[in-house]
Amino acid sequence: MSSQPPFQPTPEQRDICESDAPTLLVLGGAGTGKTVTAAAAARAHLLLRDGVAEPGTALERVLFLTFSRTAVSQILKRSKGILGDVVHRVDISTFHGLAWQLVRDFGRYNGHGRYPSLRGEAESKLFRADPAVLSYDDLLPEALKILTVPLIGTLTRRRWSLVICDEFQDTDDQQWMLLENLTEAANRLLLLGDPNQMIYDSFLGWKGVGPRRLTAAQARPGAQQIALPLGSHRDPTQLMPTIGEAARVRNFAHPAFAHAIRQGRLRIVPGVDSEPAADDVCQAMEASRRDGAHSFGIFVHGNEPTATLSAALTERGIDHVAVGLSESYGEALKAIIAMLRFASGRSEWDEVLVRLAVFYTSTVRSKQAPQLAFAIGTDRTQGLLERRLADLRTELSAATDLDAAVGIAAKSWTELDLRRGTRSWRRASAEVGRLITAAGGETSGLDAVQREVDGIRASSFTEADAGDKSPVQVMNLHQTKGREADAIIAVFRASDYFGKEQEPFASASRLLYVVLTRARQQVTLLLPTAPHPLVAPLALLVK
Numbered sequence: 001m002s003s004q005p006p007f008q009p010t011p012e013q014r015d016i017c018e019s020d021a022p023t024l025l026v027l028g029g030a031g032t033g034k035t036v037t038a039a040a041a042a043r044a045h046l047l048l049r050d051g052v053a054e055p056g057t058a059l060e061r062v063l064f065l066t067f068s069r070t071a072v073s074q075i076l077k078r079s080k081g082i083l084g085d086v087v088h089r090v091d092i093s094t095f096h097g098l099a100w101q102l103v104r105d106f107g108r109y110n111g112h113g114r115y116p117s118l119r120g121e122a123e124s125k126l127f128r129a130d131p132a133v134l135s136y137d138d139l140l141p142e143a144l145k146i147l148t149v150p151l152i153g154t155l156t157r158r159r160w161s162l163v164i165c166d167e168f169q170d171t172d173d174q175q176w177m178l179l180e181n182l183t184e185a186a187n188r189l190l191l192l193g194d195p196n197q198m199i200y201d202s203f204l205g206w207k208g209v210g211p212r213r214l215t216a217a218q219a220r221p222g223a224q225q226i227a228l229p230l231g232s233h234r235d236p237t238q239l240m241p242t243i244g245e246a247a248r249v250r251n252f253a254h255p256a257f258a259h260a261i262r263q264g265r266l267r268i269v270p271g272v273d274s275e276p277a278a279d280d281v282c283q284a285m286e287a288s289r290r291d292g293a294h295s296f297g298i299f300v301h302g303n304e305p306t307a308t309l310s311a312a313l314t315e316r317g318i319d320h321v322a323v324g325l326s327e328s329y330g331e332a333l334k335a336i337i338a339m340l341r342f343a344s345g346r347s348e349w350d351e352v353l354v355r356l357a358v359f360y361t362s363t364v365r366s367k368q369a370p371q372l373a374f375a376i377g378t379d380r381t382q383g384l385l386e387r388r389l390a391d392l393r394t395e396l397s398a399a400t401d402l403d404a405a406v407g408i409a410a411k412s413w414t415e416l417d418l419r420r421g422t423r424s425w426r427r428a429s430a431e432v433g434r435l436i437t438a439a440g441g442e443t444s445g446l447d448a449v450q451r452e453v454d455g456i457r458a459s460s461f462t463e464a465d466a467g468d469k470s471p472v473q474v475m476n477l478h479q480t481k482g483r484e485a486d487a488i489i490a491v492f493r494a495s496d497y498f499g500k501e502q503e504p505f506a507s508a509s510r511l512l513y514v515v516l517t518r519a520r521q522q523v524t525l526l527l528p529t530a531p532h533p534l535v536a537p538l539a540l541l542v543k
């Protein structure tokens, strides 16, 4: 049921592939094929340039900028054959990932050290900021500064002859400046957008995005625009896009709702008041699985509820990835390395405690670091946890070699029994084990492994959830753009906050549109007894 039809471009999609406009703005609704068509356009662009290149010149490359790297790489993988043999000439990155790459490559010419480091959010919550260490928010301004250094700017612009930006409607001012900067010379710019999916505008206080971004693109010299006609390829029955659109314009009397409910393609489950609603999510997954679904997007509003639901699903044995919580992977790597350094006598126990506290904080995702993290970081834990930490210290001190220390570190997190972040820890220990083996298992190789780990950790802050291929993805409602799955399960809670908007919820309804249009087959909405007015009309549909 979930197999993908081969990509046969429609006439409009073909126009996009054949265009050589310096700026091409592609507008189209959910599932109209903007992302896959951009991949086809990238291939066409590269083949055309190869055909006219002087012999001996370097092969041109394309940059695909996006809000979520995995969303795009998954789509491209699913649409096998689109990029074909040019796949290695297309760099996919998030805006922050690109900025970080620029800081790493060229930061030393602009006041940064040879190995610049990046402070994660968790670290900022626990410690006073060290101004020498960059934070996530510093990355884009820093990259823009670096690009003003003449030779670096020129070199960088030469790297990519076509820059593609997905979800263009949501780019903020700095991202737009970066795009303009990268395409200042002869480079082409391909912008993909859907104004109805603009979810980062005013309602939760985000700034800097809006329709004016589309106007700015249209004003670029030689800019052209192609609109993809209505019609989702994601759901060729058009039922999901139809209810998505009806929800966006608050037309809950639209007959498509009743039709989708009758067909079992829209399931509305009222009275889900438990938090996290893990059991209800498991039941919904089971039901969708029986209907043939293989991949799942599980959405919930807010980072903390996402992390809590993810932890509860882990307890129930549901293998999944919590999208956007990749920072915890990077912090797990760093904590494991701290353990290895302690075991080999290269650092103090305090360093292990601090890194464990940072890791724990990275798995919680609240505005402030949890009290327990402060307690771990300063060794003021008591009772069972104190004893477990003391046991870990003794075990690591007694480790006979690095391999033994890796083994102890790998199981340490489960033994501390702090319940969160188990998946990240497991992945990180496997990665450190691999790196240590590659370095010959020698203590002398630890510094090199640590440098490598620092690099991976920093990327984990910027390349949201890179590399994870789980068919079950749990995410915050605001990370749903560009994603698709056979079945979507969206959990709404009575306490969800959608800003000060009231009916007709001009902004928040766009979020609802995005949620409903992610599904290839089926959407389940879990609603509390007293739902937020944004989704209350949906509960009435099954009264």
Ligand SMILES: Nc1ncnc2c1ncn2[C@@H]1O[C@H](COP(=O)(O)OP(=O)(O)OP(=O)(O)O)[C@@H](O)[C@H]1O
Pocket (backbone or CB within 6 Å): 004, 005, 006, 007, 008, 009, 010, 013, 028, 029, 030, 031, 032, 033, 034, 035, 036, 037, 075, 078, 079, 194, 232, 233, 234, 481, 482, 483, 484, 517
């Ligand atoms: N011409 C086509 N033939 C077959 N499948 C297609 C075609 N165009 C798009 N698709 C498929 O439709 C789905 C949606 O495409 P894509 O993700 O590119 O749409 P989109 O416009 O970027 O969506 P959204 O804005 O909702 O994220 C993908 O699974 C893609 O492979």
